[in-house]
Amino acid sequence: MAEKILMKGNEAIAISAIRNGVDGYFGYPITPQSEVMETLMKERPWLSTGMVVLQAESETSSINMVYGGASTGKKVMTSSSSPGISLMCEGISYMAGAELPCVIVDCQRGGPGLGTIQPSQSDYNQVVKGGGHGDYKNIVLAPASAQDMYDFVDWGFDLAFKYRTPVVILADGIIGQMMEKVELRPQKPRRTAEQVSQDAPWATLGKTPDRERNIITSLSLEADVQERFNRKLQAKYEEISRNEVKYSTYMTEDAEYILVAFGCSSRICEAVTDILRAEGIKVGLLRPITLFPFPTEQLAELSKKVKSMMSIELNLGQMVEDVRLSCEGRCPVGFYGRQGGNIFTPEEIAEEFKKFNNLK
Amino acid sequence: MKEEIIIAGFGGQGVLSMGKILAYCAIMQDMEVTWMPSYGPEMRGGTANVCVIISDKKISSPIVTKYDTAIILNQQSLDKFESAVKPGGLLVYDPNGINNPPTRTDIKICRIDAISVAAKLGNSKVYNMAVMGAFLKVKPLVSFENIDKGLAKCIPARYSDLISLNRAAIEEGMKSVEEL
Amino acid sequence: MNLEDIKKPENIVYRKTPLLTDAIMHYCPGCSHGTVHKIIAEVIDEMGIQDKTIAISPVGCSVFAYNYIDVDWQEAAHGRAPALATATKRLNPDKYVFTYQGDGDLASIGTAEIIHACSRGENIVVIFINNGIYGMTGGQMAPTTLLGMKTATTPYGRDAKLNGFPMVIAPMIAQLDGTAFITRQAVHTAAAARKAKAAIRKAFEYSMKDIGLSFVEIVATCNSGWKMSPVEANKWMVENMFAKYPLGDIKDVLK
Numbered sequence: 138m139a140e141k142i143l144m145k146g147n148e149a150i151a152i153s154a155i156r157n158g159v160d161g162y163f164g165y166p167i168t169p170q171s172e173v174m175e176t177l178m179k180e181r182p183w184l185s186t187g188m189v190v191l192q193a194e195s196e197t198s199s200i201n202m203v204y205g206g207a208s209t210g211k212k213v214m215t216s217s218s219s220p221g222i223s224l225m226c227e228g229i230s231y232m233a234g235a236e237l238p239c240v241i242v243d244c245q246r247g248g249p250g251l252g253t254i255q256p257s258q259s260d261y262n263q264v265v266k267g268g269g270h271g272d273y274k275n276i277v278l279a280p281a282s283a284q285d286m287y288d289f290v291d292w293g294f295d296l297a298f299k300y301r302t303p304v305v306i307l308a309d310g311i312i313g314q315m316m317e318k319v320e321l322r323p324q325k326p327r328r329t330a331e332q333v334s335q336d337a338p339w340a341t342l343g344k345t346p347d348r349e350r351n352i353i354t355s356l357s358l359e360a361d362v363q364e365r366f367n368r369k370l371q372a373k374y375e376e377i378s379r380n381e382v383k384y385s386t387y388m389t390e391d392a393e394y395i396l397v398a399f400g401c402s403s404r405i406c407e408a409v410t411d412i413l414r415a416e417g418i419k420v421g422l423l424r425p426i427t428l429f430p431f432p433t434e435q436l437a438e439l440s441k442k443v444k445s446m447m448s449i450e451l452n453l454g455q456m457v458e459d460v461r462l463s464c465e466g467r468c469p470v471g472f473y474g475r476q477g478g479n480i481f482t483p484e485e486i487a488e489e490f491k492k493f494n495n496l497k
Numbered sequence: 498m499k500e501e502i503i504i505a506g507f508g509g510q511g512v513l514s515m516g517k518i519l520a521y522c523a524i525m526q527d528m529e530v531t532w533m534p535s536y537g538p539e540m541r542g543g544t545a546n547v548c549v550i551i552s553d554k555k556i557s558s559p560i561v562t563k564y565d566t567a568i569i570l571n572q573q574s575l576d577k578f579e580s581a582v583k584p585g586g587l588l589v590y591d592p593n594g595i596n597n598p599p600t601r602t603d604i605k606i607c608r609i610d611a612i613s614v615a616a617k618l619g620n621s622k623v624y625n626m627a628v629m630g631a632f633l634k635v636k637p638l639v640s641f642e643n644i645d646k647g648l649a650k651c652i653p654a655r656y657s658d659l660i661s662l663n664r665a666a667i668e669e670g671m672k673s674v675e676e677l
Numbered sequence: 678m679n680l681e682d683i684k685k686p687e688n689i690v691y692r693k694t695p696l697l698t699d700a701i702m703h704y705c706p707g708c709s710h711g712t713v714h715k716i717i718a719e720v721i722d723e724m725g726i727q728d729k730t731i732a733i734s735p736v737g738c739s740v741f742a743y744n745y746i747d748v749d750w751q752e753a754a755h756g757r758a759p760a761l762a763t764a765t766k767r768l769n770p771d772k773y774v775f776t777y778q779g780d781g782d783l784a785s786i787g788t789a790e791i792i793h794a795c796s797r798g799e800n801i802v803v804i805f806i807n808n809g810i811y812g813m814t815g816g817q818m819a820p821t822t823l824l825g826m827k828t829a830t831t832p833y834g835r836d837a838k839l840n841g842f843p844m845v846i847a848p849m850i851a852q853l854d855g856t857a858f859i860t861r862q863a864v865h866t867a868a869a870a871r872k873a874k875a876a877i878r879k880a881f882e883y884s885m886k887d888i889g890l891s892f893v894e895i896v897a898t899c900n901s902g903w904k905m906s907p908v909e910a911n912k913w914m915v916e917n918m919f920a921k922y923p924l925g926d927i928k929d930v931l932k
Binding site: 317 | 520561562650
């Protein structure tokens with residue numbers, strides 16, 4: 138029988154990193170995600186798998202350590218929470234520009250500024266739309282359980298190396314702090330030096346006579362070269378959009394109304410769906426699991442069939458813009474959100490839903 | 498079957514670990530669980546609470562505002578959560594430090610003098626297990642076999658003497674609980 | 678005797694190291710970077726460690742260092758090279774890892790990164806080019822600009838009240854337990870360049886001894902930024918820069 142452990146989402150990230158043969162973790166403490174590094178330091182994976190774990194002097198430094206480690210073809214990651222992710226945006230932009238793979242966990246708290254340490258989903262725009270400068274995107278995965286936290290580390294690295302791009306696991310204070318049953322997968326070995334060279338022929342591991350020197354850079358001062366590169370990046374994002382969209386649905390088959398929610402909010406909206414169905418209202422839920430790529434086509438299809446959609450987020454209206462773009466005016470799109478660490482209850486959302494749809 | 502429980506008291510009373518042990522016992526009984534704490538500076542020396550949901554089906558929302566059971570260990574928590582118990586629900590509390598006892602008549606109210614139980618066993622740290630025992634007496638959600646398994650998951654094997662002590666506290670809590 | 682007869686291996690008295698590429702350098706004539714690049718390339722060549730060397734270039738004039746030395750390179754964001762080097766070395770302890778940074782990169786925007794890499798005792802080599810000015814962006818004040826020195830952002834000369842004092846990095850990091858070897862060199866004469874090269878070699882060797890960070894500061898000229906001829910710039914450096922940044926070893930834990 139598979140090992141089932143009760144653990145926090147943050148702990149699941151750490152244990153998953155060790156079990157999936159991650160080479161390095163570089164981070165900086167910040168609530169509500171400090172358990173990631175605490176767990177790694179307690180587990181001491183450098184004695185078992187040889188994984189490097191280091192507490193950096195800042196988030197700026199940790200993301201640049203990730204840049205350095207990724208430049209050598211290694212599976213490296215970091216985690217932080219919203220203000221720390223703001224600091225990391227410089228490094229993330231450079232990594233997108235240098236086409237480096239990595240996994241970044243954002244356990245969101247409220248902003249702007251120092252904001253609150255309580256759960257929030259207000260980094261949607263920052264993380265999904267880029268965050269740093271330039272025409273780039275991150276692949277963004279939105280976990281809704283501790284098990285997702287565990288599973289998305291490995292999935293994230295697969296995508297990061299497949300497309301040579303940063304992948305963000307966009308969690309929040311609820312998913313990070315909540316304990317749930319997590320099924321652990323068997324230990325995978327870290328890749329050997331040969332496997333790393335094979336997986337990443339571009340890596341800077343010392344120039345050997347059989348190849349040209351490898352240069353990891355995001356710089357090109359010639360306009361045409363830079364434009365060509367940006368178009369190549371864009372083509373990569375289009376390919377990702379074609380291949381990697383992931384979402385789940387709950388009771389959408391006969392639905393007349395659709396709720397759209399990601400991460401912890403999607404869990405709460407499942408309960409909302411149950412409440413409204415019990416009252417005879419035909420509601421369904423679409424949960425985007427990848428936020429980029431966004432399930433645009435699936436929402437577009439649904440928008441032809443339903444009376445309305447409503448985006449439910451722990452912010453004041455961010456993903457709703459993408460929902461509206463997907464629907465292109467075919468149906469009304471409403472929004473309900475809470476902020477400041479307040480978390481909506483299923484009953485509260487059900488009321489707001491009825492208000493929006495003029496239902497009694 | 499779905500049981501939504503709030504456990505609330507002072508930091509240091511073992512609120513979070515009681516929730517964790519309860520959740521682990523439920524996992525051993527092959528049930529689904531969520532354990533959602535309040536977190537941050539308020540926990541340090543102040544009040545602590547954790548919401549534990551135990552269900553035989555997948556749990557959707559880990560956030561609830563009405564509870565089947567409230568396990569209350571100080572006055573502030575009683576003031577905050579008494580009204581949040583669903584009608585017909587259960588409130589278990591330790592009278593030590595409670596000046597204004599619960600007044601609701603539409604819920605079942607049980608009292609456990611867990612400080613005395615812990616004192617009798619000679620270890621103040623098993624206080625929270627006495628409370629958990631009281632709750633499990635009134636709502637036997639998990640079998641003794643799975644309580645043992647849950648304890649074994651939460652307490653390292655090298656402290657095996659603590660497992661038996663905790664088990665004893667649970668049993669004493671079961672004996673000492675008074676239904677009002 | 679014609680030219681071809683003379684071009685024989687036994688007659689060669691000087692050879693450009695094969696580790697310097699044939700790319701034409703973008704540096705201004707008289708700039709110190711070219712000389713420093715050459716001696717680094719020679720050290721890597723002479724130690725036979727091309728296949729074990731990972732270099733990290735900064736933002737500043739030497740941003741394109743990767744065009745000139747034939748080793749694997751990572752181009753860092755401004756100031757962050759020591760963070761890249763930290764992870765690169767920790768994940769690949771059998772490799773020689775060095776950063777190449779100017780005074781703006783290392784002593785201004787990247788101060789946190791260099792201090793903490795030193796404090797942690799990362800087994801890396803840091804080459805620090807200190808010419809007291811921002812060359813690439815057009816000659817603005819650097820943290821190491823001398824008092825009274827005119828730059829684009831101190832057009833009346835650096836004034837301590839207005840602009841603060843020059844930042845002196847090497848003795849500061851010498852106090853940190855994680856540093857192994859700290860030296861200050863120059864490349865304005867052949868003799869100085871030879872000493873600088875020996876220091877760089879020592880730093881590379883130390884980086885494999887697990888004794889901490891090795892730091893080679895090169896006090897350098899920026900004749901374009903200083904608005905002087907190369908010869909005048911060298912003279913000005915000797916008379917002014919060396920007074921504030923005197924040459925010589927500052928720390929060597931193996932001595």
